[in-house]
Amino acid sequence: MANPPSSPELSPKFCFSTAALRDFLRVSRSSVDDTITQHLNALVVPSRVGFDPSSTSLRGARPPSRQIDSTSCQSFQDKVLFPAWQTRSHVLSYCALVATSPDPDDPEAAIRESENEKNRERVVDERLDPYSARYFPREPRTEQLASAIRMEQGIENIVRRRTWDIVKGRCGESAVTWEEALADWRKKQEVRQKSAVSK
Template identity: 50%
Template sequence: MLAAHKAAQNPIPQLSPSLCFNTSYLRDFFRTSRAQLDDTINTSLNSLLTPSLTSPFDPLSTSDPSTNRRGKQPIPSDTCQDFTQQTVFPTWSARSRVLSYCSIVAASPDPDDPDRTVIEAENMAQSHRVINERLDPYSGRFFPKEPRTEMLGSLLRNENAVENIVRDRTWRILNERCVGLDPAQRGWQEAFKTWEEQQRT
């Protein structure tokens, strides 16, 4: 079962500046990765419950909403640990690597920006403009074209914010469904950091 979950992960794309500046692809990568794991976390956890772990079907359960159904069954610690370390954390790691790499790209000089000449020309023209807002209220307005590094940085800040929200939710659901997953209540940040350090050793 875990193998199926691992196979469903979208692999990390080849890291390069061209990847980062392809913002449509970048958005699709994050959206698809979250859809395959975090958005469907309850379904994935339900699939971890094998028939031997669930109660036999009770016909009365269909008329009793308080009956503890499969979706509410606690999942054993070992099963959850395997799922978290083999599926959840690797998927998060892939997204973190893209975010970290592209953040470096966004903060670096970009002499290959195809709009660089246009931006420089606009800035030069603006520096020679005569601004008289009494005669023309709009003469002081100037909306320069953003360098692609700035647009990338804005996208990454948004994706980082979404990532934190998504991981908080996933970790909360994992702890609600799993037995003893995070007994020290470290939170996903500490647990994920520990896992990453273990991968480097």
Template identity: 60%
Template sequence: MTEASSTEAPALTPQFCFNERLLRDFLSLSRSTIDDSITQNLNALITPAREGFDPSSTAVRQIDSKTRKAIDPRNCQGFKDNVLFPSWQTRSDVLTYCAGVATSPDPDDPDLILRETESARDRERVVNERLDPYSARFFPREARTESLANLVRNQRTVEDIIRTRTWGMVTERCGGSTSWEDALNNWRHSNQR
């Protein structure tokens, strides 16, 4: 198994973050390569050819997870250290960078003048809700930094859910009792990240 290309960080620029489709696509591709196919990735760590083929293994359908073959602990650790944790770290780095972009001033906001004009017009409007109950509706445009902040917040929630699910599969197949947060932090410390 080779290291997935989804662990390679894109060029981190504000333009990358503000292109929400590109940001979502990167995160989705990275997740689908590693986390969504975790069962296949873990199955690939088993080397059944070492033991040879046992014809009796096909006589009974094996649906119980306890009958699965154990994965060599060195293969598990190699997968976690070289594929899983780098992928998670890359996604964390991207989300952290984009969160920083979202909380920074945005002097290049293309909609800034339009929002300021709409805001000035809204302050000048006279609203008589008795005559027109819909006249008070005004939906100010959201700044792209606010939109990016919402996206990052949502993607961090998705990351937490996916990592919990993935780590559950990893600990079921490879053993271990630490949380994914502790395991990732231990990996960071050992790799000086």
């Protein structure tokens, strides 16, 4: 069984390096979600009946994927899938918080202020130059980060929905959505942590 990738050391520097953030998310998704079929195939118990050579003489539709034992499936979800999702959720939540916080260390703040000052002093005469009113201020890095986080959260929702559809198909159909399943797992984790602390 694969181990979920560990959480990176979270800091504003990590978040503002959107390349590092995207790399972490990409590696995490590729190690669990993109290879979900292989992970589930590894959970299938080999057949107890030997190979029947006559089975190759008939052509027919490919048999449906074999169902996976429910305990193996639950174990995979609890130990690999949900922890990976939780780690990514934690990283995205932290970086979303960084994006909405004040950024006193923004290296481009002085440049942006200078450009804004020049823009206020400009004389705009659209009769002489119809493009003279155009001004595109630089986005603060917090806004760039917020935009990247929104995009990554959208990708995350699509990836999780697709992964959960495959898991449901192989582990037995369930009316539970991935959001409900993850919330239920989180509650169980909290109960375990509280009982461990109280001992």
